[in-house]
Amino acid sequence: MKFSINPQMMFGLSFSVPAQVADKHLKLAGAAQLKALLWLLRHAAENPSSEDIAKALNMNHADVCDAMQYWIENGIVTQDGQAPIEPETPAYAAPERAAAVEQIVEQAVSAKPTAEQILKRTKESPEIRFMLNEAQHKLGRTIGYDSQATLLMICDSYGLPVEVLLMLIEYCVSIGKGSINYIAKAAKSWSDREIDSLEKADEQIKILRRCEGLWKQLCEMTGISTPRPTSAQSAYLRQWSNELGFDIEMIYLAYEEMANHTDKISFPYMNKVLINWHESGIKTPEQLEESKAQPKTAKPSKKKKNEGYEASYDIEEFNRRSAEEPLVYKKQED
Numbered sequence: 001m002k003f004s005i006n007p008q009m010m011f012g013l014s015f016s017v018p019a020q021v022a023d024k025h026l027k028l029a030g031a032a033q034l035k036a037l038l039w040l041l042r043h044a045a046e047n048p049s050s051e052d053i054a055k056a057l058n059m060n061h062a063d064v065c066d067a068m069q070y071w072i073e074n075g076i077v078t079q080d081g082q083a084p085i086e087p088e089t090p091a092y093a094a095p096e097r098a099a100a101v102e103q104i105v106e107q108a109v110s111a112k113p114t115a116e117q118i119l120k121r122t123k124e125s126p127e128i129r130f131m132l133n134e135a136q137h138k139l140g141r142t143i144g145y146d147s148q149a150t151l152l153m154i155c156d157s158y159g160l161p162v163e164v165l166l167m168l169i170e171y172c173v174s175i176g177k178g179s180i181n182y183i184a185k186a187a188k189s190w191s192d193r194e195i196d197s198l199e200k201a202d203e204q205i206k207i208l209r210r211c212e213g214l215w216k217q218l219c220e221m222t223g224i225s226t227p228r229p230t231s232a233q234s235a236y237l238r239q240w241s242n243e244l245g246f247d248i249e250m251i252y253l254a255y256e257e258m259a260n261h262t263d264k265i266s267f268p269y270m271n272k273v274l275i276n277w278h279e280s281g282i283k284t285p286e287q288l289e290e291s292k293a294q295p296k297t298a299k300p301s302k303k304k305k306n307e308g309y310e311a312s313y314d315i316e317e318f319n320r321r322s323a324e325e326p327l328v329y330k331k332q333e334d
Contacts, residue, residue, distance in 0.1 A: 015042050018076060028181075029070060032059065032146055036067040040077065063144035069179035112149040113156075121152060128152065131162045138169045139178055147180040154184060158191035167201045171208070175228065211237040217248045222255055224265070236267045244278045249285055 021029075021037065029037075036053050043052075050068060054061040071077035113121070122129040135151055136143050143151075154160055160168070168190060172183050190196075195204050214237050215229045229237065240246045246254075254270040254277075262269060282288050 015044075017041055021076065025074065025076075030067075030146060032063050033067040033070050035059075036064055037071055037076070040068075060144045062142045063146055065141060066144060066147050066180055070181045073177065073179045073182055112146075112153050115145050115149075118145070118148050118152055127162050128155070131155065131166065134166055135169055138166065138173055140173070143180070150180050150184050154187045158187050159196065160187055160191055161196060163198055164190070164196060164201045167198065167205070171205050175212070207238060207242060208234075210241060214241060214248055214251065218251060218255065221248070221252050233267055236271055239271070240274055244274055245283065246274055246278075250274070250277070250283070250288075253285060253288060 017038070026034075035057055036059070039053055039056055040048065043056075046052075048056075050061060050064045053059070053068075054064045057064070059067075068077060068079070072079055122132060132143070132148055132151065135147075151165070154165055155162060165187065168186055169178075169183055172178055172186060177183075177186075190201070190204070195201055211229070211234055215233070218224060219226070237251075240251055251270070251274070254273040257273045258266055258269045277283075277288065280291065282291055
């Protein structure tokens with residue numbers, strides 16, 4: 001069965017929808033998020049508030065705020081004239097992995113508990129009731145059904161203990177990523193890597209904080225204006241700092257090396273430079289200077305044709321005689 005748009009509707013009143021919404025977010029966004037965005041796109045010229053959206057769609061105001069936060073974090077919507085956030089698009093993710101992530105998110109959305117189930121769990125479990133109340137406190141806002149269902153799903157499906165989830169929420173809020181959608185993705189990542197205790201969570205946050213510090217220093221040294229690194233850039237920073245053991249000085253030198261060869265910022269290029277230094281045993285700027293000062297080993301030259309072959313005649317004598325003695329041509333007798 002195939003479908004097409006009524007031609008009469010194409011020439012009537014209409015409004016634009018960003019292609020990215022259809023290409024990427026139809027599978028990732030929930031029903032409330034899509035409804036809120038469509039209404040906002042239709043009334044964008046009116047600069048509506050969250051209260052206007054909630055009233056028009058008969059939605060809870062907290063749910064509207066959660067829905068809008070998803071689109072803000074993905075660079076589709078801006079808030080109160082703020083600069084748009086750069087969408088996080090990990091360049092290193094393979095198509096198979098991206099499809100797998102979408103499938104996981106889709107399954108997670110369909111596995112959300114109902115409002116009745118949430119109410120029942122909060123009555124039966126003081127721990128769940130505490131988690132939802134504390135989450136509201138850390139987020140600084142009242143959370144509606146969608147957010148409550150997602151947080152409960154994280155505990156039940158991902159297996160994260162309540163205290164670990166609350167620590168994750170606190171960290172996400174501290175970096176300006178307080179949307180429930182972002183928290184759910186981070187929780188899935190922590191679950192996959194078995195970060196399921198306060199000790200492991202604390203170590204992971206220390207690593208993340210160290211990467212944030214490196215990014216801030218790199219921005220100050222290079223003039224990069226992006227406030228936060230993308231997921232791919234964060235992964236590179238973790239690798240350079242934790243696995244390769246480089247400090248900000250060496251990372252900056254790799255940036256300079258990259259800038260000398262390309263006009264655009266390329267973390268993959270910097271990564272190749274730093275891996276090469278690591279394999280060469282270069283860990284400090286002094287060692288790098290020493291390696292540059294060392295003369296390069298000359299490549300063995302290719303042997304010329306007939307090199308090493310000893311002629312059976314004296315070529316100098318041949319040349320001398322050719323110059324002194326005239327050539328005589330004799331007619332061949334029959």
